[in-house]
Amino acid sequence: MTAPPDDCLARNEWICGEYLRTRRHLLLDAVLQHLQLTAVSVLIGLAVALPLALLARRWGLAAGPVLAVTTILYTIPSLAMFSLLLPLYGLSGALVVAGLVLYSLTLLVRNILAGLRGVPEETRQAARGMGYGPVRLLLTVELPLALPAAMAGLRIATVSAVSLVTVGAIVGFGGLGNLIYAGMNTWFKAQVLTASVLCVLIAVAADLLLLGVQRLLTPWAGARQG
Amino acid sequence: MTVLGAAWHWLADPAHWQGTDGIGYRLLQHLVLTVVCLVVSCVIALPVALVLGHLGRGGALAVNISNVGRAVPTFAVLVLLLLTPIGTWGEGPTVVALVLFAVPPLLTNAYVGMREVDRSVVRAARGMGMTGRQMLFRVELPLALPLVLNGVRIAAVQLVATATLAALAGGGGLGRIITAGFNLASTPQVVAGAVLVAGFALLVEGVFEAVERLAPSRTGSSR
Numbered sequence: 001m002t003a004p005p006d007d008c009l010a011r012n013e014w015i016c017g018e019y020l021r022t023r024r025h026l027l028l029d030a031v032l033q034h035l036q037l038t039a040v041s042v043l044i045g046l047a048v049a050l051p052l053a054l055l056a057r058r059w060g061l062a063a064g065p066v067l068a069v070t071t072i073l074y075t076i077p078s079l080a081m082f083s084l085l086l087p088l089y090g091l092s093g094a095l096v097v098a099g100l101v102l103y104s105l106t107l108l109v110r111n112i113l114a115g116l117r118g119v120p121e122e123t124r125q126a127a128r129g130m131g132y133g134p135v136r137l138l139l140t141v142e143l144p145l146a147l148p149a150a151m152a153g154l155r156i157a158t159v160s161a162v163s164l165v166t167v168g169a170i171v172g173f174g175g176l177g178n179l180i181y182a183g184m185n186t187w188f189k190a191q192v193l194t195a196s197v198l199c200v201l202i203a204v205a206a207d208l209l210l211l212g213v214q215r216l217l218t219p220w221a222g223a224r225q226g
Numbered sequence: 227m228t229v230l231g232a233a234w235h236w237l238a239d240p241a242h243w244q245g246t247d248g249i250g251y252r253l254l255q256h257l258v259l260t261v262v263c264l265v266v267s268c269v270i271a272l273p274v275a276l277v278l279g280h281l282g283r284g285g286a287l288a289v290n291i292s293n294v295g296r297a298v299p300t301f302a303v304l305v306l307l308l309l310t311p312i313g314t315w316g317e318g319p320t321v322v323a324l325v326l327f328a329v330p331p332l333l334t335n336a337y338v339g340m341r342e343v344d345r346s347v348v349r350a351a352r353g354m355g356m357t358g359r360q361m362l363f364r365v366e367l368p369l370a371l372p373l374v375l376n377g378v379r380i381a382a383v384q385l386v387a388t389a390t391l392a393a394l395a396g397g398g399g400l401g402r403i404i405t406a407g408f409n410l411a412s413t414p415q416v417v418a419g420a421v422l423v424a425g426f427a428l429l430v431e432g433v434f435e436a437v438e439r440l441a442p443s444r445t446g447s448s449r
Contacts, residue, residue, distance in 0.1 A: 075431045076424040077387035079394065083404050083420035086413060087229040156296065163299035170394060170408060177301060184305045184395060192309055196302035203297035 009190065016190035023191070026179070031198060033093075034175025037168065038161045038206070041097045045104030045157060052105070053112035054138075066109060074106035078167045086171070096168035103164060104157035111153025115146025148221055151214040155207055162203040176202075232414035233421060249403065249422065256399040256426060259392070260385045263321055267328035267381055272374070275333045279340020279370070280362045288337040295330035300388050303327075304395040320392040320399075327388050328381040335377025339370035372438070379434035386427045400426060 008016035020027070052070075056063040076084070081099040089095035119142050127141045166177030174181065176195040183191035215221075236242060243249045278284040303326065307319035343366050351365045367374075393401025403419030 072428065072431075075383055075427050077390040077401075077427055079390045079401050079404055080420040080423035080427070083407075083416045084424065086416055086420075159293075159297050163297060163302075166299040166301045167391065167394070169301070170405070177299070180299075180302050180305050181394070184308060187309065189309050192302070192305050196299065196306055199299050199302055200297055207297070 012187070012189050014189045014193045016194075019190040019194060027194065027198065030176045030179050030195065031202070033173070033178075034162070034165050034199070034202060037093060037096055037100070037165045037173065037175055038158065038202075041100035041161050042104055042154070042158050044097065045101045045108055046154065048101065049105050049108035049112060053109050053116065056109070056113055057116050063113070067113075070106040070109050073102045078103070078164050079170065082167065082171060091171045091173075093168075093173040095171055096165065096173045099168075100161050100164055104161060107153045107157040107160070108150070111156075112146060112150045115149030116142055118149060119145045144218070147218050148214065151210065151217070155210045155214075158206050158210060159203045162199060162206060166199060229413055229417055233417040236412075236414045236418040237421070247402075247406070252398065252400050252402055253422070253426070256386070256389055259317070259320060259324065259389045259399055260382065260430070263324040263328060263385050263389075264378070264382055266321070267325050267332055267385075268378065270325070271329045271332035272336055275336035276340060276362065276367065279337045280358065280366060282341065285337060285341065288333050292330040292334040295327060300327055300391050301394060304391060304397070308395050317392075317397060319395065320389065320397040323392070324385050324388050328385050331380040331384065332377045335380065336370070336374045339373030339377070340366055342373065343369045375434075375438060379431070379438070382430050382434060383427060386423075386430050390423050 007018050009018050009022075052066055056066045073081075078099065081102065082095060085095050085098050089098055123141065123145065124137065127137050132141065165175045166180060168174035169177035169181035172178065176199050179195040180192050182188070183195065237249075245251065275288065278288065300323065304319055304323045307313060307322055310319075312318045312322060347365060347369065348361060351361045356365070389397075389399045390401035390404075392399055393405045400419065400423045403422065404416055407413070407415030407417075407419055
């Protein structure tokens with residue numbers, strides 16, 4: 001019998017270079033799954049939220065129910081949300097995505113609607129006076145002006161989604177959450193800390209990326225927008 | 227809809243309501259955890275936010291803490307705390323994580339509420355010879371109350387949601403019914419637990435809504 005190696009893995013330390021080196025592929029896979037789940041959910045959320053927000057603005061009557069339903073969905077705890085969708089999707093990545101889409105809807109609908117409502121009436125009238133039809137008005141005037149508010153919502157939705165993906169570990173599709181869950185059960189400190197830190201890094205990176213996109217898309221807003 | 231039927235049967239079974247694994251005990255655990263943590267978070271966050279708001283300092287700090295809080299996964303913090311010495315204190319990790327997550331919305335909302343009080347009203351109060359303490363408690367706080375209460379409501383709902391996650395890390399509360407259901411591969415139990423948790427969260431939201439509606443008109447109108 002050989003003596004067990006005396007490295008930071010054997011000593012179960014919080015910070016461990018050996019862990020990073022030996023489990024590189026495991027971490028990379030988890031990060032990729034995390035990014036994939038987040039991106040797909042936020043994009044689907046955006047694709048659903050935009051028509052809902054436009055509908056809510058077009059028909060004032062729809063605004064109340066749309067906002068109420070999305071807010072109620074937002075109140076439901078994530079563990080319960082994933083569990084409630086279990087009979088529909090089974091143990092799959094789609095289950096996690098469906099839950100996250102429902103969460104991002106509230107933030108996105110609210111912010112897009114606020115942005116559209118914030119477009120000054122004079123601006124709209126000026127565009128109409130220049131002969132803009134409703135579609136052109138929406139695409140070239142209203143949506144660009146609503147962009148800062150919408151992007152603020154998108155940033156919050158993305159950051160929240162990154163952190164909520166971890167709960168998907170309960171059904172085995174939690175990206176870095178899987179590593180945290182497994183690390184908890186085996187008391188593996190380096191794995192829990194590394195995966196947690198990576199989660200926060202992904203959230204911060206995504207936020208900065210979206211902030212950059214916002215700056216590029218709305219150059220007129222200048223440096224005031226944060 | 228057979229799953230919903232099965233979940234209903236699970237809920238209706240009196241055996242599932244008894245004992246320390248029963249619904250009754252888990253509900254009570256969830257309620258106690260939420261209330262204790264809400265009180266602790268308010269005691270920590272509100273005095274700081276009110277004083278900072280009164281002085282008009284530390285605004286960037288209050289807002290940034292809130293943003294950072296959103297990026298940190300609740301579940302990760304729970305597990306990290308569980309693996310530290312705090313993990314040996316029973317419900318310790320849950321309470322610490324819950325308080326950590328309830329403080330940012332309380333801090334931000336109370337601070338913003340204090341800063342949004344009409345400055346001319348504050349100046350008028352000062353002109354009437356009010357002391358700083360009088361201004362804080364008799365002018366600024368009453369006017370800021372709707373936003374402060376809104377922060378308490380957000381914190382309460384967040385606490386209910388986070389107390390659910392505690393079950394993933396071995397803590398108590400309603401989430402335990404869901405995690406136990408997963409371990410038993412019993413979809414009816416998972417769905418029944420989820421219905422209970424969602425109902426609890428919606429109830430808390432509803433109670434706060436009602437309290438805000440019933441509050442004196444001075445605070446109710448400017449929501």
